[in-house]
Amino acid sequence: MALSGVKNNRGELRILENLDELRTDLADYIAELSEAAVKERGVFAIALSGGSLIGLMGKLCEAPYNKTVDWAKWYIFWADERVVAKNHSDSNYKLAKDGILSKVPIVPSHVHSINDSVSAEEAADEYMFVIRQLVKTRMVSVSDISDCPKFDLILLGMGPDGHIASLFPSHAVLDETDEWVTFITDSPKPPPERITFTLPVINSASNVAIVVTGESKAEAVHLAIDNVEPNCPSLPARLVQPTKGKLVWFLDKPAASKLDDLQFSE
Numbered sequence: 001m002a003l004s005g006v007k008n009n010r011g012e013l014r015i016l017e018n019l020d021e022l023r024t025d026l027a028d029y030i031a032e033l034s035e036a037a038v039k040e041r042g043v044f045a046i047a048l049s050g051g052s053l054i055g056l057m058g059k060l061c062e063a064p065y066n067k068t069v070d071w072a073k074w075y076i077f078w079a080d081e082r083v084v085a086k087n088h089s090d091s092n093y094k095l096a097k098d099g100i101l102s103k104v105p106i107v108p109s110h111v112h113s114i115n116d117s118v119s120a121e122e123a124a125d126e127y128m129f130v131i132r133q134l135v136k137t138r139m140v141s142v143s144d145i146s147d148c149p150k151f152d153l154i155l156l157g158m159g160p161d162g163h164i165a166s167l168f169p170s171h172a173v174l175d176e177t178d179e180w181v182t183f184i185t186d187s188p189k190p191p192p193e194r195i196t197f198t199l200p201v202i203n204s205a206s207n208v209a210i211v212v213t214g215e216s217k218a219e220a221v222h223l224a225i226d227n228v229e230p231n232c233p234s235l236p237a238r239l240v241q242p243t244k245g246k247l248v249w250f251l252d253k254p255a256a257s258k259l260d261d262l263q264f265s266e
Protein backbone atom coordinates (compact mmCIF):
# COMPACT_ATOMS: atom_id res chain seq x y z
CA MET A 1 0.00 0.00 0.00
CA ALA A 2 1.33 3.44 -0.81
CA LEU A 3 -0.28 5.51 1.96
CA SER A 4 -2.97 5.00 4.51
CA GLY A 5 -4.42 7.08 7.30
CA VAL A 6 -7.37 9.05 8.61
CA LYS A 7 -8.01 12.59 7.38
CA ASN A 8 -10.29 15.36 8.67
CA ASN A 9 -12.69 12.90 10.21
CA ARG A 10 -13.62 11.94 6.66
CA GLY A 11 -12.86 8.27 7.11
CA GLU A 12 -9.86 6.09 6.40
CA LEU A 13 -7.93 6.84 3.24
CA ARG A 14 -6.11 4.10 1.39
CA ILE A 15 -4.05 5.49 -1.45
CA LEU A 16 -2.71 2.66 -3.58
CA GLU A 17 0.39 2.71 -5.73
CA ASN A 18 -1.39 1.41 -8.82
CA LEU A 19 -4.63 -0.22 -9.96
CA ASP A 20 -3.32 -3.73 -9.39
CA GLU A 21 -2.61 -2.94 -5.71
CA LEU A 22 -5.98 -1.25 -5.40
CA ARG A 23 -7.76 -4.32 -6.78
CA THR A 24 -5.94 -6.59 -4.31
CA ASP A 25 -6.56 -4.30 -1.32
CA LEU A 26 -10.23 -3.95 -2.23
CA ALA A 27 -10.67 -7.72 -2.57
CA ASP A 28 -8.94 -8.27 0.81
CA TYR A 29 -11.16 -5.65 2.44
CA ILE A 30 -14.40 -7.14 1.07
CA ALA A 31 -13.33 -10.69 1.94
CA GLU A 32 -12.48 -9.64 5.52
CA LEU A 33 -15.82 -7.86 6.02
CA SER A 34 -17.65 -10.86 4.57
CA GLU A 35 -15.88 -13.21 6.98
CA ALA A 36 -16.62 -10.96 9.97
CA ALA A 37 -20.32 -10.54 9.07
CA VAL A 38 -20.82 -14.27 8.45
CA LYS A 39 -19.18 -15.03 11.79
CA GLU A 40 -21.32 -12.48 13.62
CA ARG A 41 -24.66 -12.71 11.81
CA GLY A 42 -24.48 -15.77 9.57
CA VAL A 43 -24.96 -13.66 6.40
CA PHE A 44 -23.31 -10.81 4.51
CA ALA A 45 -25.57 -8.11 3.03
CA ILE A 46 -23.65 -6.12 0.43
CA ALA A 47 -24.89 -3.33 -1.86
CA LEU A 48 -23.11 -2.60 -5.14
CA SER A 49 -23.05 0.41 -7.48
CA GLY A 50 -22.26 0.57 -11.18
CA GLY A 51 -19.35 2.00 -13.14
CA SER A 52 -15.69 1.13 -12.82
CA LEU A 53 -16.22 -0.31 -9.31
CA ILE A 54 -17.26 -3.72 -10.64
CA GLY A 55 -14.10 -4.15 -12.73
CA LEU A 56 -12.03 -3.08 -9.71
CA MET A 57 -13.66 -5.87 -7.64
CA GLY A 58 -12.61 -8.47 -10.21
CA LYS A 59 -9.95 -10.15 -8.03
CA LEU A 60 -12.75 -11.60 -5.90
CA CYS A 61 -13.37 -14.07 -8.74
CA GLU A 62 -9.77 -15.27 -8.61
CA ALA A 63 -7.78 -17.42 -6.17
CA PRO A 64 -7.74 -17.37 -3.22
CA TYR A 65 -10.99 -15.39 -2.81
CA ASN A 66 -13.13 -17.48 -5.17
CA LYS A 67 -12.54 -20.44 -2.85
CA THR A 68 -12.19 -18.79 0.56
CA VAL A 69 -15.17 -16.39 0.52
CA ASP A 70 -18.40 -17.93 1.85
CA TRP A 71 -20.43 -16.95 -1.25
CA ALA A 72 -23.53 -18.89 -0.17
CA LYS A 73 -23.97 -16.40 2.69
CA TRP A 74 -23.95 -13.30 0.45
CA TYR A 75 -27.11 -11.27 -0.12
CA ILE A 76 -26.62 -8.81 -2.96
CA PHE A 77 -28.34 -5.46 -3.45
CA TRP A 78 -27.77 -2.36 -5.53
CA ALA A 79 -27.16 1.04 -3.95
CA ASP A 80 -28.33 2.39 -7.27
CA GLU A 81 -29.62 1.01 -10.53
CA ARG A 82 -30.47 2.39 -13.93
CA VAL A 83 -34.10 1.73 -14.87
CA VAL A 84 -33.45 -0.31 -18.01
CA ALA A 85 -33.96 -3.97 -18.92
CA LYS A 86 -31.70 -6.39 -17.04
CA ASN A 87 -30.04 -7.46 -20.28
CA HIS A 88 -29.37 -3.85 -21.38
CA SER A 89 -25.74 -2.76 -21.53
CA ASP A 90 -26.57 0.13 -19.13
CA SER A 91 -27.88 -2.21 -16.41
CA ASN A 92 -25.82 -2.28 -13.21
CA TYR A 93 -27.25 -5.75 -12.56
CA LYS A 94 -25.90 -6.99 -15.89
CA LEU A 95 -22.55 -5.38 -15.22
CA ALA A 96 -22.23 -7.15 -11.86
CA LYS A 97 -23.63 -10.42 -13.18
CA ASP A 98 -21.24 -10.57 -16.12
CA GLY A 99 -18.28 -9.29 -14.10
CA ILE A 100 -18.67 -11.13 -10.80
CA LEU A 101 -21.92 -12.88 -9.92
CA SER A 102 -21.78 -15.43 -12.75
CA LYS A 103 -18.21 -16.36 -11.82
CA VAL A 104 -18.69 -17.30 -8.15
CA PRO A 105 -21.20 -19.60 -6.41
CA ILE A 106 -23.75 -16.99 -5.30
CA VAL A 107 -27.25 -18.34 -4.53
CA PRO A 108 -29.50 -16.89 -7.28
CA SER A 109 -32.36 -16.21 -4.83
CA HIS A 110 -30.00 -14.04 -2.75
CA VAL A 111 -29.52 -11.60 -5.64
CA HIS A 112 -31.96 -8.73 -5.18
CA SER A 113 -32.13 -6.71 -8.36
CA ILE A 114 -34.87 -4.23 -9.20
CA ASN A 115 -38.04 -4.98 -11.16
CA ASP A 116 -37.13 -3.81 -14.68
CA SER A 117 -40.66 -3.96 -16.07
CA VAL A 118 -42.21 -1.04 -14.13
CA SER A 119 -41.66 2.73 -13.85
CA ALA A 120 -38.76 4.18 -11.87
CA GLU A 121 -41.15 5.21 -9.10
CA GLU A 122 -42.70 1.74 -8.84
CA ALA A 123 -39.29 0.07 -9.02
CA ALA A 124 -38.06 2.20 -6.09
CA ASP A 125 -41.19 1.40 -4.03
CA GLU A 126 -40.94 -2.31 -4.76
CA TYR A 127 -37.24 -2.38 -3.95
CA MET A 128 -37.92 -0.73 -0.61
CA PHE A 129 -40.58 -3.37 0.08
CA VAL A 130 -38.14 -6.19 -0.74
CA ILE A 131 -35.54 -4.70 1.62
CA ARG A 132 -38.20 -4.25 4.32
CA GLN A 133 -39.03 -7.98 4.17
CA LEU A 134 -35.36 -8.88 4.49
CA VAL A 135 -34.95 -6.51 7.43
CA LYS A 136 -37.87 -8.29 9.14
CA THR A 137 -36.09 -11.63 8.82
CA ARG A 138 -32.76 -9.95 9.73
CA MET A 139 -31.04 -11.03 6.52
CA VAL A 140 -30.37 -7.29 6.49
CA SER A 141 -29.66 -5.84 9.92
CA VAL A 142 -31.40 -2.75 11.26
CA SER A 143 -29.86 0.43 12.59
CA ASP A 144 -30.33 0.92 16.32
CA ILE A 145 -30.59 4.70 15.97
CA SER A 146 -32.93 4.99 12.98
CA ASP A 147 -35.32 2.47 11.49
CA CYS A 148 -33.06 2.20 8.45
CA PRO A 149 -31.57 -1.01 7.13
CA LYS A 150 -27.97 -1.49 8.17
CA PHE A 151 -26.10 -3.10 5.29
CA ASP A 152 -22.87 -4.85 6.20
CA LEU A 153 -21.18 -3.06 3.30
CA ILE A 154 -22.22 -0.46 0.73
CA LEU A 155 -19.76 -0.05 -2.14
CA LEU A 156 -19.83 3.25 -4.03
CA GLY A 157 -17.99 4.78 -6.95
CA MET A 158 -17.80 8.55 -7.41
CA GLY A 159 -18.22 10.67 -10.52
CA PRO A 160 -16.03 13.70 -11.39
CA ASP A 161 -18.91 15.89 -10.14
CA GLY A 162 -18.80 14.21 -6.71
CA HIS A 163 -21.95 12.11 -7.19
CA ILE A 164 -22.27 8.76 -5.45
CA ALA A 165 -24.93 6.11 -6.15
CA SER A 166 -27.52 8.14 -8.15
CA LEU A 167 -27.34 11.10 -5.76
CA PHE A 168 -26.17 14.05 -7.85
CA PRO A 169 -24.93 17.48 -6.67
CA SER A 170 -27.69 19.90 -5.64
CA HIS A 171 -30.44 17.42 -6.56
CA ALA A 172 -33.58 17.41 -4.39
CA VAL A 173 -33.14 13.70 -3.56
CA LEU A 174 -30.21 14.65 -1.33
CA ASP A 175 -32.85 15.90 1.13
CA GLU A 176 -34.94 12.72 1.02
CA THR A 177 -35.16 11.36 4.55
CA ASP A 178 -38.51 9.53 4.54
CA GLU A 179 -37.76 6.82 1.99
CA TRP A 180 -35.01 4.19 1.97
CA VAL A 181 -35.00 4.00 -1.82
CA THR A 182 -36.02 6.79 -4.15
CA PHE A 183 -36.00 7.48 -7.89
CA ILE A 184 -34.91 10.18 -10.33
CA THR A 185 -35.87 10.72 -13.96
CA ASP A 186 -33.39 13.50 -14.72
CA SER A 187 -29.97 12.00 -14.07
CA PRO A 188 -27.26 14.24 -15.56
CA LYS A 189 -25.32 11.02 -16.27
CA PRO A 190 -27.27 8.86 -18.76
CA PRO A 191 -29.49 6.95 -18.61
CA PRO A 192 -31.85 9.49 -16.97
CA GLU A 193 -34.09 7.11 -14.99
CA ARG A 194 -32.57 5.57 -11.90
CA ILE A 195 -33.38 4.32 -8.44
CA THR A 196 -31.03 5.01 -5.55
CA PHE A 197 -30.52 4.40 -1.84
CA THR A 198 -31.03 7.64 0.06
CA LEU A 199 -28.38 9.23 2.28
CA PRO A 200 -29.94 7.98 5.55
CA VAL A 201 -29.60 4.38 4.31
CA ILE A 202 -26.04 4.89 3.11
CA ASN A 203 -25.12 6.53 6.41
CA SER A 204 -26.70 3.71 8.44
CA ALA A 205 -24.46 1.03 6.95
CA SER A 206 -21.85 -0.76 9.06
CA ASN A 207 -19.27 -0.09 6.37
CA VAL A 208 -19.17 2.19 3.34
CA ALA A 209 -16.34 2.17 0.81
CA ILE A 210 -15.90 4.80 -1.90
CA VAL A 211 -13.64 3.57 -4.69
CA VAL A 212 -12.21 6.29 -6.93
CA THR A 213 -9.55 6.17 -9.61
CA GLY A 214 -8.17 8.56 -12.20
CA GLU A 215 -7.08 12.17 -12.33
CA SER A 216 -10.44 13.39 -13.66
CA LYS A 217 -11.83 12.82 -10.14
CA ALA A 218 -8.95 14.42 -8.19
CA GLU A 219 -10.74 17.77 -7.71
CA ALA A 220 -13.92 16.08 -6.44
CA VAL A 221 -11.83 13.91 -4.07
CA HIS A 222 -10.21 17.11 -2.71
CA LEU A 223 -13.61 18.81 -2.26
CA ALA A 224 -15.10 15.71 -0.62
CA ILE A 225 -12.28 15.12 1.86
CA ASP A 226 -10.26 18.28 2.53
CA ASN A 227 -11.36 21.20 4.70
CA VAL A 228 -12.12 23.59 1.87
CA GLU A 229 -13.60 27.09 1.98
CA PRO A 230 -16.35 27.58 1.05
CA ASN A 231 -17.14 23.97 1.85
CA CYS A 232 -19.38 22.03 -0.47
CA PRO A 233 -22.50 21.14 1.50
CA SER A 234 -24.28 19.69 -1.49
CA LEU A 235 -21.43 17.56 -2.79
CA PRO A 236 -22.90 14.08 -2.39
CA ALA A 237 -19.60 12.34 -1.61
CA ARG A 238 -19.03 14.78 1.26
CA LEU A 239 -22.41 13.83 2.70
CA VAL A 240 -21.36 10.22 3.13
CA GLN A 241 -20.81 10.22 6.89
CA PRO A 242 -21.77 6.87 8.42
CA THR A 243 -23.34 7.59 11.83
CA LYS A 244 -21.84 4.59 13.57
CA GLY A 245 -20.25 2.74 10.68
CA LYS A 246 -16.85 3.02 9.09
CA LEU A 247 -16.01 4.87 5.87
CA VAL A 248 -13.01 3.84 3.79
CA TRP A 249 -11.78 5.58 0.62
CA PHE A 250 -9.87 3.50 -1.92
CA LEU A 251 -7.93 5.88 -4.18
CA ASP A 252 -5.22 5.49 -6.76
CA LYS A 253 -2.46 8.12 -6.82
CA PRO A 254 -3.96 10.22 -9.67
CA ALA A 255 -7.33 10.43 -7.83
CA ALA A 256 -5.51 11.46 -4.62
CA SER A 257 -3.24 13.96 -6.39
CA LYS A 258 -5.10 17.12 -5.26
CA LEU A 259 -5.48 16.21 -1.58
CA ASP A 260 -3.89 18.74 0.82
CA ASP A 261 -0.80 17.81 2.87
CA LEU A 262 -0.72 14.06 2.81
CA GLN A 263 1.39 13.03 5.77
CA PHE A 264 0.57 9.41 6.28
CA SER A 265 2.93 6.67 7.23
CA GLU A 266 4.27 4.66 4.29
Ligand SMILES: O=C(O)[C@H](O)[C@@H](O)[C@H](O)[C@H](O)COP(=O)(O)O
Binds near residue numbers: 157166
Ligand atom coordinates in the same frame (compact mmCIF):
# COMPACT_ATOMS: atom_id res chain seq x y z
O1 LIG B 1 -24.74 3.52 -11.99
C1 LIG B 1 -24.01 4.45 -11.84
O2 LIG B 1 -23.84 5.31 -12.70
C2 LIG B 1 -23.29 4.53 -10.55
O3 LIG B 1 -23.58 3.68 -9.57
C3 LIG B 1 -22.51 5.74 -10.24
O4 LIG B 1 -22.68 6.28 -8.97
C4 LIG B 1 -21.04 5.36 -10.46
O5 LIG B 1 -20.57 4.58 -9.41
C5 LIG B 1 -20.22 6.63 -10.60
O6 LIG B 1 -20.74 7.39 -11.66
C6 LIG B 1 -18.78 6.33 -10.88
O7 LIG B 1 -18.68 5.64 -12.09
P1 LIG B 1 -17.26 5.38 -12.74
O8 LIG B 1 -16.45 4.70 -11.67
O9 LIG B 1 -17.50 4.50 -13.92
O10 LIG B 1 -16.72 6.73 -13.10
